[in-house]
Amino acid sequence: MKQIDNFKSIVDKYKIVFFDAFGVLKTYSGLVPGIGKTFEYLEREKKEYYIVTNDASRGPQQLAASYHRMGLTAITEDRIVSSGMLTKEFLDLKVPDGIVAYLGTPASAHYIERSGLQTMPMSEVNESNIDKVSVVIFLDDEGFDWCNDLNKTVNLLRKKPIPAIVANTDRAYPLTASNVSIAIGGIAAMIESVVGKQFIRFGKPDSQMFMFAYDLIREYRQISKSDIVMVGDTLNTDILGGNKFGLDTVLVLTGNTQAKDYETRINAAGIVPTYICDSAVVDLSELDL
Amino acid sequence: MKQIDNFKSIVDKYKIVFFDAFGVLKTYSGLVPGIGKTFEYLEREKKEYYIVTNDASRGPQQLAASYHRMGLTAITEDRIVSSGMLTKEFLDLKVPDGIVAYLGTPASAHYIERSGLQTMPMSEVNESNIDKVSVVIFLDDEGFDWCNDLNKTVNLLRKKPIPAIVANTDRAYPLTASNVSIAIGGIAAMIESVVGKQFIRFGKPDSQMFMFAYDLIREYRQISKSDIVMVGDTLNTDILGGNKFGLDTVLVLTGNTQAKDYETRINAAGIVPTYICDSAVVDLSELDL
Amino acid sequence: MKQIDNFKSIVDKYKIVFFDAFGVLKTYSGLVPGIGKTFEYLEREKKEYYIVTNDASRGPQQLAASYHRMGLTAITEDRIVSSGMLTKEFLDLKVPDGIVAYLGTPASAHYIERSGLQTMPMSEVNESNIDKVSVVIFLDDEGFDWCNDLNKTVNLLRKKPIPAIVANTDRAYPLTASNVSIAIGGIAAMIESVVGKQFIRFGKPDSQMFMFAYDLIREYRQISKSDIVMVGDTLNTDILGGNKFGLDTVLVLTGNTQAKDYETRINAAGIVPTYICDSAVVDLSELDL
Amino acid sequence: MKQIDNFKSIVDKYKIVFFDAFGVLKTYSGLVPGIGKTFEYLEREKKEYYIVTNDASRGPQQLAASYHRMGLTAITEDRIVSSGMLTKEFLDLKVPDGIVAYLGTPASAHYIERSGLQTMPMSEVNESNIDKVSVVIFLDDEGFDWCNDLNKTVNLLRKKPIPAIVANTDRAYPLTASNVSIAIGGIAAMIESVVGKQFIRFGKPDSQMFMFAYDLIREYRQISKSDIVMVGDTLNTDILGGNKFGLDTVLVLTGNTQAKDYETRINAAGIVPTYICDSAVVDLSELDL
Known part of the structure; x- marks a missing residue:
């Protein structure tokens, strides 16, 4: 070998x-x-x-800051390429306007914001704004109520022919030496199989x-x-x-x-x-x- | 045609x-x-x-009662065969003792109870009793905290080589004329893919x-x-x-x-x-x- | 452990x-x-x-005979339950008449024969008899031309809404200490994915x-x-x-x-x-x- | 809509x-x-x-020639990007020497040839040269004996940890108005599931x-x-x-x-x-x- x-x-x-x-x-x-x-x-x-x-849970600036806090100052913002950045490029090229409904923390959504596009947690999507939702993004496994917001996501995607973007393809991530957490990629795969549509995945x-x-x-x-x-x-x-x-x-x-x-x-x-x-x-x- | x-x-x-x-x-x-x-x-x-x-969310008695309330008295308890009953048969034949950790409502767990076996919602599994858990059962999409209890289920099944039973294979069920809910079968499929083990499924x-x-x-x-x-x-x-x-x-x-x-x-x-x-x-x- | x-x-x-x-x-x-x-x-x-x-490549009688040749006379015909026997039961219950088009050797098809039903290797299916084909059966990886007969099977199943039965779910079987052969279950899975229809599988x-x-x-x-x-x-x-x-x-x-x-x-x-x-x-x- | x-x-x-x-x-x-x-x-x-x-069955030159024969002269060789060209780039970057064992016609293998690398149909791989095989490529569904050469491919890939490249991801292609053919992408998917390893796929x-x-x-x-x-x-x-x-x-x-x-x-x-x-x-x- x-x-x-x-x-x-x-x-x-x-x-x-x-x-x-x-x-x-x-x-x-x-x-x-x-x-x-x-x-x-x-x-x-x-x-x-x-x-x-x-890792799409934070933007490059925040990711770099987390290395700096651990003492690794060589990793600066401009050295980081994350699947979240591909998500941002997709929005820039393919989603001119409307609401980006997301699953994740506000921090995960922060860096995909830009003028002309409104980011909104899935929990705030309702009858009054659903018509403006132009894309759904799976960013992070934290920051939302799994039961309510995932069922809402299923029904939104069944009704509207809009793209769904998975910004992190991993199904789980390590939490401690012996425990893992379900990652947003695993959650998105479940929603995809329930909805029966094909999502767009970014990530190695x-x-x-x-x-x-x-x-x-x-x-x-x-x-x-x-x-x-x-x-x-x-x-x-x-x-x-x-x-x-x-x-x-x-x-x-x-x-x-x-x-x-x-x-x-x-x-x-x-x-x-x-x-x-x-x-x-x-x-x-x-x-x- | x-x-x-x-x-x-x-x-x-x-x-x-x-x-x-x-x-x-x-x-x-x-x-x-x-x-x-x-x-x-x-x-x-x-x-x-x-x-x-x-439908494994309730026992035959409760299912029959729900038909009676709608006015269909012909459907008595002994006329009902549910995937939950196969789960019960599995426990009777293959799980002599220990704790049955379940995801679902207390009602869904009620009819699989029997002497010698203790049913316990996943939320109550902890360091003091985890060694006695001898099987995990997916019964219903209601009655538990999805984020906490699903992550707990993933880590329990990664560590213990015990069977996981899915008592309802459906991935979604209709809620209203236009909306569906994610069913426990869909949730179980996500856990199965994260854990990488093969679950036992009962149901058409x-x-x-x-x-x-x-x-x-x-x-x-x-x-x-x-x-x-x-x-x-x-x-x-x-x-x-x-x-x-x-x-x-x-x-x-x-x-x-x-x-x-x-x-x-x-x-x-x-x-x-x-x-x-x-x-x-x-x-x-x-x-x- | x-x-x-x-x-x-x-x-x-x-x-x-x-x-x-x-x-x-x-x-x-x-x-x-x-x-x-x-x-x-x-x-x-x-x-x-x-x-x-x-093993659906031969009937129980032939399987028993093969044990006898090796010196194990205790295994008689009536002691054998094969996935091929479930295929035969399916035909008896669900296919009253017509042609059973099969992939496999004549020996594999022999024991599913019965009056009222004609077994025919896929290679002999043609314009003059295709209308009478009422089921397709995957029996054995030998006895047919893979390229010609598999392409014929794909087009037959795309056009006719008839059941396809896979009598052996295994994807490969050992040939020698170091080599395996692709089994009919593996071939059937390819045809299923190309045709996009759901086949019926018998076997552990x-x-x-x-x-x-x-x-x-x-x-x-x-x-x-x-x-x-x-x-x-x-x-x-x-x-x-x-x-x-x-x-x-x-x-x-x-x-x-x-x-x-x-x-x-x-x-x-x-x-x-x-x-x-x-x-x-x-x-x-x-x-x- | x-x-x-x-x-x-x-x-x-x-x-x-x-x-x-x-x-x-x-x-x-x-x-x-x-x-x-x-x-x-x-x-x-x-x-x-x-x-x-x-289409990886032919090189850009041959593809262009086929358009010219139909009267479409605007499509010249330099206008064509095929999944076969990505295969060639992979070989150039990642496979310095050895034998490229391929499934397909000699024409499909012609354009991936280069000095230092020997292309060889799977049928010619044997005990004397197997040690030099450094990659397996799925190019075309024609030009080889499906039964013999696919079984040989399975056993080669089970024994040697070398990459397998699928140069066309399509599972089928249209042959006439009503008939399709199984494509090399469908065949490769079968081999991948039998071998249990992950192949590299090029193509939309x-x-x-x-x-x-x-x-x-x-x-x-x-x-x-x-x-x-x-x-x-x-x-x-x-x-x-x-x-x-x-x-x-x-x-x-x-x-x-x-x-x-x-x-x-x-x-x-x-x-x-x-x-x-x-x-x-x-x-x-x-x-x-």
Whole structure:
């Protein structure tokens, strides 16, 4: 089976590094120990990096702030590409006006606001404004009454032929070492099967996530896909999506895929990373400083 | 395409009639007008009949009482076969002791109670009793806090290798002429996909429902499957399940399948009833009394 | 985790034993060594036994003959319940006349023949007889030209609203220690998704298989489900189906589920057998003869 | 419901038009009558256009030649973006060397050839070369023995953790007015379910198709997604994919979606095109020439 590689030696081969967030940079208990060194090294070596995450519960500014509070200041707002940003691009291009009815917290809806479009929690949709609803967005599993608002969503989507956008495709997310929470992607899949219509999903493994990050860079310089390596902990999002988009990929063993069974899982899924590393931490003590 | 048949002339050909409940005998607004005549006729002709329903929200006694309140006294407790009764049989055969953690109203749990087994709403499961939980049952979409109790269910099932029973496979049910509600079957499917384990489902189109009704009759007399006709309004539960079990089937147009598009739907689904009738009402005025 | 039980001590607790065939009694290389002793013991103890198999490639007579050729004479025709027999029952009850177009070998079609019904390989269906085709049956992966006959099947089912029966739900079967073959259940699933109609499937884990065997016994004596134990090597057919029907179940480690990972698999699937045994072999040397 | 729009007036609003091929430009019986006028108009108005097709059975050169033979010379090789081209890009970026084992005709494999990589029909894979196989590609439903080569593919993919690429996601394609053929996408889905691994799929509705075409244009000029309109006949590929990528979309009624039921289908699928037109034909007689 594949050997375990040294993360630094991989980084040295590429100009740009894409990182997944959860399971790679942080876990439920905080930052992955030593991950700060990685960004120190990337800055010193003038490598570019982006965080490519399925987290649509907050905007890039808030996500960056949360890293800063944990002490990782290298991750600034402009380094973050989230599935929520694809949702915002969709609204900008395809929804000229009307009400965006959403499921999630006000914070999750904040960054998709723009003039001409009114965001409204599903709980406030009623007879008087339903005609103006032009899209439904699934943003976060918190901030609404599941029973009332999900039943309201079902009936709204049965009656109106409008798009439904799922801004986070994950079905669950880790809450503690042993517990998970149902994610908005799992909830949206239930609504989709009850309504019987096809929703639009943004998030890895879908290529559009990688495309968005790739395009951000190309706005100011020429690059090729072979200059980029994608680092993730989850085979069927980070690695499958990165491979399909044509990127080299690194599986790290600090999150969803663990040292004890990564070989079994790779074989079972048929999703093969280019490299496997214990973590995304660069050991600076190895360096000839 | 198939012609519309006269319901009375069909009933005359069989000894036993199985009826689906919702969409055949009653709708969201009450009894199907004239349905009382059908049971008058069945009694007079000494035909046997059973209500075969995916409703697990109440026990047979309570279901019968609800028909009596609407004025249909022919439907007594012993005429009702519900997916909840299969759940009860499963518990009797396979769960000798422990706690049955359930999602639903106390009424839905009432009839599965028996000595040796303790029923407990999911909200009351905690550190002190979790070790005794020996099965999880999805009974009804009401009576619990969706967000809290569903997340608790996910984590319970991730940790304990115990069976999860879905006592109603329907994903939605009609609430009014234009609105539906998410049913416990839809909720259970979401939990199943998040947990990644295989749940046990009771309810049409599964054969075990028909088998249960068939066995009830055979306890006191000899019959053959060709003596029975199944009457339902839904192609992929009543008609598919009845056909597969080897029964002749009648599609009625008073519920989920309507006169305007039943041909399209039969062709699209490839599920073909033996007969099609406007309703399950027997017109007594046709009779030579 | 669950302990490994002694097979003989389990058998001693029940009156009737249901066995899966492949992976329990035999493998690709012949009989499971010592399995003959088990039937010696069952005969001596006057236990009843049935082979409950998803094999629809041959009739019970031919299946029994194949055991006899391997030296296991205890398995007679009347001890075998196959998904093909449910297919035959379906035809008897639901298909009064016409042509049964089938995919499989002539041998697989032989035992579903009866007067009034003509069996015809799909390759012989043409303009002159297509109007008489009243059902399509998927019997075996051999005996037909996949490309021609599957495309013909797709177009036949798109045009005619007739039932399609899948007599074996398995998607693959073992051919050698390291190779498998695509089974007719896998082929049928492809045709179903292309045609977009719902097929009727017979075979474990569906309850109708177990009911068929259960009914065979009840024709001549009174039994209860608690008198029966189901022995199988596959969690999601033998064990899931047996559990759901209300039977106690034994997982043996001679086939699809192996000693090295049965615990992982049971936990992952959430399908829990009542007992786990190394094999279904009774060690007669243990006996006080 | 939505009104039927005039195709010319839509084209006038955009700089670039993406066309699906089958059902828009041609059908099983040849070119859509009058479609030549559309390209006459596009050339005159200096609009750009691309054919964005899930057809991986031939390379762009051969596809262009087939239009020329039908008399549509405006469609040149450089105007064609096929899912086969994404397959080629994947090989270029991710498969440095080894054997590409393929299912399809030699013609379908021709255009993915390049130095360093050997293409080989699945039938020629054997003990002596299997170690060098580094990827499996599903290209076309013709050119191989379904039974032998699909079973060989299953066993190859079970043993080797290598990627499997599906170059055409369609499950069926129209052959005549009343008949379809199973497409390689349907076959690949069967193999995927038997093998239990996740394949990589290229083709609409996946965004990567649209991005490939979008990038082709951006190599020589600046454009925005709002300059492009996607024209297609199929809701769940052309329209869903175009919408998701952020393009305006036109549903035409000359292929999979017909005038008689387009409203029903749009409502059922919840996939809403920006415009609906009878066809993609521009009526030049309307023009003030």
